[in-house]
Amino acid sequence: MSSALLLLRQKLQASLPLTLGAEIFLPEPLLVPASNPKFGDYQSNLPLALAKTLGKPPRIVAEEIVKNLDLADICDVSIAGAGFINFTLKPNYLEQELQKIYGDDRLGVAPVQKPQKIVVDFSSPNIAKEMHVGHLRSTIIGDSIARILEFQGHEVLRLNHVGDWGTQFGMLIAYLQEAYPEALVTQDALDLGDLVALYRQAKQRFDADPEFQEKSRQEVVNLQSGVEATRRAWQLLCQQSRREFQVIYDLLEVELIERGESFYNPFLGAVVEDLTQLGLLEENEGAKCVFLEGFTNKSGDKLPLIIQKTDGGYNYATTDLAALRYRIKEDQAQKIIYVTDAGQANHFTQFFQVARRADWIPETVQLVHVPFGLVKGEDGKKLKTRSGDTIRLQDLLDEAIDRTRQDLEQRLTTEARTETAEFINHTAKIIGLSAVKYADLSQNRTSDYIFSYDKMLNLQGNTAPYLLYAYVRVQGISRKGEIDLDKLTNPRLILQESPEITLAKHILTLEEILAEVTQDLYPNRLCQYLFELSQKFNQFLEQCPVLKAEEPMRTSRLVLCNLTARTLKLGLSLLGISVLERM
Ligand code: ARG
Numbered sequence: 167m168s169s170a171l172l173l174l175r176q177k178l179q180a181s182l183p184l185t186l187g188a189e190i191f192l193p194e195p196l197l198v199p200a201s202n203p204k205f206g207d208y209q210s211n212l213p214l215a216l217a218k219t220l221g222k223p224p225r226i227v228a229e230e231i232v233k234n235l236d237l238a239d240i241c242d243v244s245i246a247g248a249g250f251i252n253f254t255l256k257p258n259y260l261e262q263e264l265q266k267i268y269g270d271d272r273l274g275v276a277p278v279q280k281p282q283k284i285v286v287d288f289s290s291p292n293i294a295k296e297m298h299v300g301h302l303r304s305t306i307i308g309d310s311i312a313r314i315l316e317f318q319g320h321e322v323l324r325l326n327h328v329g330d331w332g333t334q335f336g337m338l339i340a341y342l343q344e345a346y347p348e349a350l351v352t353q354d355a356l357d358l359g360d361l362v363a364l365y366r367q368a369k370q371r372f373d374a375d376p377e378f379q380e381k382s383r384q385e386v387v388n389l390q391s392g393v394e395a396t397r398r399a400w401q402l403l404c405q406q407s408r409r410e411f412q413v414i415y416d417l418l419e420v421e422l423i424e425r426g427e428s429f430y431n432p433f434l435g436a437v438v439e440d441l442t443q444l445g446l447l448e449e450n451e452g453a454k455c456v457f458l459e460g461f462t463n464k465s466g467d468k469l470p471l472i473i474q475k476t477d478g479g480y481n482y483a484t485t486d487l488a489a490l491r492y493r494i495k496e497d498q499a500q501k502i503i504y505v506t507d508a509g510q511a512n513h514f515t516q517f518f519q520v521a522r523r524a525d526w527i528p529e530t531v532q533l534v535h536v537p538f539g540l541v542k543g544e545d546g547k548k549l550k551t552r553s554g555d556t557i558r559l560q561d562l563l564d565e566a567i568d569r570t571r572q573d574l575e576q577r578l579t580t581e582a583r584t585e586t587a588e589f590i591n592h593t594a595k596i597i598g599l600s601a602v603k604y605a606d607l608s609q610n611r612t613s614d615y616i617f618s619y620d621k622m623l624n625l626q627g628n629t630a631p632y633l634l635y636a637y638v639r640v641q642g643i644s645r646k647g648e649i650d651l652d653k654l655t656n657p658r659l660i661l662q663e664s665p666e667i668t669l670a671k672h673i674l675t676l677e678e679i680l681a682e683v684t685q686d687l688y689p690n691r692l693c694q695y696l697f698e699l700s701q702k703f704n705q706f707l708e709q710c711p712v713l714k715a716e717e718p719m720r721t722s723r724l725v726l727c728n729l730t731a732r733t734l735k736l737g738l739s740l741l742g743i744s745v746l747e748r749m
Contacts, residue, residue, distance in 0.1 A: 169674070169675065169677040169678045169681075170207070170208070170240070170241075170255055170259075170263075170674060170675075171197070171199065171208065171675075171678050172678075173240065174197055174208055174237070174240070174241070174253055175195070175196055175197050177235065177236075177237060177240075178196050178197055178210065178212075178231075178235065179192075179196060181231070181234045181235045181236070182231070184234045185230045185231050185233070185234045186216065186220065186230075186231075190216065190219065190220075191219075192212075192216075193212070193215045193216075196210055196212055197209070197210040197212075197253070198210075199675075199678075200252065200253075205246065205250070205252045206241075206242075206244070206252035206253050206254035206255075207241070207253055207254055207255050207671060208241075208252075208253040209250055209251065209252050209253065210250065210251045210253075211249075211250055211251075212227075212231065212251065213225070213227040213228035213231060213245075213249035213250070213251065214248060214249045214250070217249065223249070224248055224249025225245060225248070225249045227249065228245045228249045228250070228251055229245065231251065232245060232251060237253070239256075239258075239259060240255065240256065240259045241253045241254055241255045241256055241259065242254045242256060255671060257661040257662070257667055257670075260659075260661055260667065260670045260671060260674065261658075261659040261660065261661055261670075263674055264659050264670055264673065264674065264725065264726075264729060265657065265658065265659055265725075267673075267674075267729065268654075268657050268725055268728070268729060273673075273676060273729070273732060273733060273736060274674070274676070274677060275317075275676060275677045275680055276677070277318060277319030278318045278319045278320065278684075281318075281319045281320050281321060282320050282321070282500040282501055283320075283321045283323070283497065283498050283499050283500050283501075284315055284320050284321065284322050284323070284499065284500065284501040284502075284503065285322075285323045285325055285493050285497060285499040285501070285502045285503065286308055286311055286312045286315070286322055286323070286324050286325070286503045286505065287308075287325045287327050287489075287502065287503065287504045287505065288304050288305060288307070288308020288309070288311075288312070288324070288325075288326070288422075288503075288504075288505040289301055289304050289305040289308060289326050289411075289415075289420070289422055289505075290304065290326055290327040290328055290329070290506070291328060291329070291407075291411060292328070292329030292330075293328060293329060293330045293335075293403060293404050293407040293408075293426075294334065294335075294338055294361050294362070294364075294365050294403055294407060295329070295362060295365060296362045296556065296558060296559075297410070297411055297414060297559050298556060298557075298559070299541040299549055299557065299559070299562070299617070300506075300507045300540075300541070301559075302414075302541075302559050302562075302602075302606075303507070303538050303541060303606055303611075304505045304506060304507070304538070305414075305415070305418060305420055306418070306602075306603050306606045306607060306742065307505050307536065307538055307606065307607065307611055307689060308324075308503075308505040308536075309324075309418070309420045309421075309742050310603075310607055310689045310692075310740065310741050310742055311503060311505065311536065311687055311689065312324050313739070313740045313741075313742060314680065314683055314684060314689070314692070314740050315684065317680075317740055318680065318684055323423065323493075323497055323499070324421060324422050324423055325422070325423055325425050325493075326422040326423060326424045326425065326426070327425065327426065327427065327489065328408075328411075328424055328425075328426035328427065329426070329427055330404050330407075330426035330427055330428045331426065331427040331428040331431065331485075332427070333382075333383075333386050333479065334365070335385070335386070335389055335400055335403070336382040336383060336384070336385035336386030336387075336388075336389060337368045337369065337371075337372050337382040337385075338364065338365060338368050338403065339382075339385045339389070339396060339399045339400065339403075340368070340378065340381045340382040340384075340385045341364065341367065341368035341371055341372075341378075341382075342364065342368075342399070345364070345367070346364070349402070350395075350398070350399040350402060351398070351399075351402075352402075353402060353405065353406075354406070355402075356406055361403065361406060361407065386479075404426075408424070413560065414559050414560065414563070417560075417563055417599065418563075418599065418603070418742065419742065419744075420742065427482075427485045427489075430485050430488040430489050430492060433488040433491065433492060434480045434484055434485065434488050436488075437473065437484055437487045437488050437491070438454060438473055438474050438484075440524065441454075441456065441473060441520070441524060442454075444523075444524055444525075446520070446523060446524060447473060448470075450470050450472075451476070452476035453470070453472045453473075453474065453475050453476050454472070454473050454474040455470030455471055455472050455473060456470065456471045456473060456520045456523075457469070457470055457471075458470070458471055458516055458519060458520075459519060459523075460519075461512075461516065471483055471516050471517070471520060473487075473520075482513065483513065483516065483517045483520075486513075486517045487517055487520060487521060487526075490502065490517070490521055490526065490527075490533075491521075491526055494526070494527070494528065494531055499531065500530055500531055500532065501531065501532045501533075501534065502531070502532075502533050502534070503534045503536055503687070504533075504534070504535050504536065505536045505538070506535070506536075506537065506538075507537065507538060507539075507540070508537035508538060508539055508612065510535075510537070511535060511537050514533075514535035515535075518533050518535075521533075534687070536611070536687050537611075537612060538611040538612065539609075539611065539612055539613045539614035539615065540614040540615075541606075541614070541615060541617050542614055542615070542616050542617065543616070543617060544616055544617070544618050546616065549617055562602070563598070563599060563602060565619065566598035566599065566601055566602050566619060566622075566623070567594050567595050567598035567599065568594075568598075569598070569619050569623060570593075570594040570595075570597045570598040570601070570623060571590060571591075571594035571598075573623060574590060574593060574594055574597070574749075575590065578590075589748075593746060593748075593749055596634075596744055596746055597623070597630065597631055597634065597746070597749065598623075599743075600630035600631075600634060600738075600743040600744070601619075601622040601623050601629060601630045601631060602622065603630070603741060603742055603743055604622065604629060604630035604633070604693065604741065604743060605617070605618075605621070605622035605629070605630075607689045607690060607692075607693050607741050608628055608629075608690050608693035608694070608697070609690055610688065610690050611688065611689070611690065628693070628694075628697045630743060631749075632697070632700060633696055633697065633700050633734060633738065634738075634743075634745060634746055634749060635700075635749065636699075636700035636703050636704065636730070636734060637731050637734045637735060637738075637745045637746070638745075638746060638747070638748055638749050639703075639704075639707065640703075640727045640728070640730060640731035641731070641747045641748065642748075643712055643713060643724075643727055644727075646713060647713045647724075649724060651724055651725075651727060651728035651731070652728065654721055654724055654725060654728070656721065657721060657724075657725045658718060658721065658722060658725075659722045659725055659726075660718055660719060660722045661722070662719075663709065663710050665702070665705050665706040665708075665709045665710055666706060666710060666722075666723070666726060668702055668705075668706075669699075669702045669703060669705075669706045669726060669730065670726065672695075672698060672699055672702050673699070673726075673729050673730065673733055675695070676695070676733055676736075676737070679691060679692060679695045680692070680740075689741060692737060692740060692741065693741065695737065696733075696734060696737045696738065696741075699730060699733060699734065699737075700734070703727075703730045706726065710723060711723075712724060712727060
């Protein structure tokens, strides 16, 4: 299907040469969704934009445009105000379109015509350090972006750029040799909680003791030169972290391919060589750097981006440059999307700049940093436990599930309902996790957001439970009427009441919304769409009887219920959220 917006744009575009002559330069966009329902569904200010060029009053231009526009099957067209054209879709057109998508698994959303190979680099926690709420945001937002692109038909490579290399390992291994030698030879000797505490102790030791510093440096050398015992110790540390991370990914149902920083070690030398050959590298106090355009220090000198340190070691940016080259050359990526906190924006601008100046980015390749804001506690400060420690993700997710379970059990008591333990566990898990995901995704990702269990678990408002409940209402109708809504015979639509028409129009804009999200990578637009869908659906149910309606209205309304539920299910799945049949 092509959305009404696209269709109207095409029709308008095609009619214009007739009216205006072929020479006219047309401003974009020709037509946009109406800013207010009283202006219809779509509006165009083209007459105002062209009046001057044509030397005619806008209303006259509008009349000429409308005269040649044949949209009788699709919408009513009217001229308003100083020379706007308003378009109002006709119920007949809406009925036909809905009928078409009823039989389509993709609900009318066509896959893109030119699928791309796209890398989404997200989650990317660091080994031996706790995965924190920032990584949770990256995981949730990155997963949703990947799901949307996959649904559009792109080939997505979901990469976990884990921080699994660096000098911290020398320190950690040296410390473990002293304190817990068995951890370096036995699997499962430590869990990540211990590892994080040990990391802190190791750091203290490192800062206090020069002899220990020397030992740590030696271990870094051993690691880099591949000394067997050190390598093995490193691998065990990575495995332990990896297992802990996997618990979170399984819980959230997020798929990732781990390709950590260490993967790019063999390619770091070539980055330095090639930058040297290009004349971009300069020595600065013993380090090899690229001086950045547009980044200066206080005295106005260009800032250096260190590519190789004085001791020969490499930096975060060097690895990112190597990864970038690998992804373009070996993975054949046409677009690379990085999902990290906004605090890393400079890092991305900087190494993108170096790669561009080195001419490593073909014109066909697009690099995008997708930044997001901080997660804060209800006190507006950094999210912490009551005792002031950083919150473990596992605990945070468990608490969401526990609180949901308590709410649910209370609701069951009030409603005098009995349910199995299995039902309660499953429902609590889905609602709890959905609530956390949705709370994150429904915010404009660039702003900070306040993490509040009470808000996200509320059945009212722009929350996951509210959306899930709208879906459940449809399943309830299906159960009560004993009707398989996916298999209605002769699913004909008749749109008469205004809530029906409003709901129908909303269902049909899914394709427009997804196109927008794919373009701008703001999943909160999709959340807003689904929230409004649920609201419009609830209004429809309030005003239009369904099971009690007479035929053919009854079937028509059942189709609307079905399409609402399927749109919710599809939309939520693109946010990484599963639906429930009952709750
Ligand atoms: N490990 C980094 C961190 O925890 C995020 C890595 C993001 N990806 C990248 N290619 N730099 O902040």
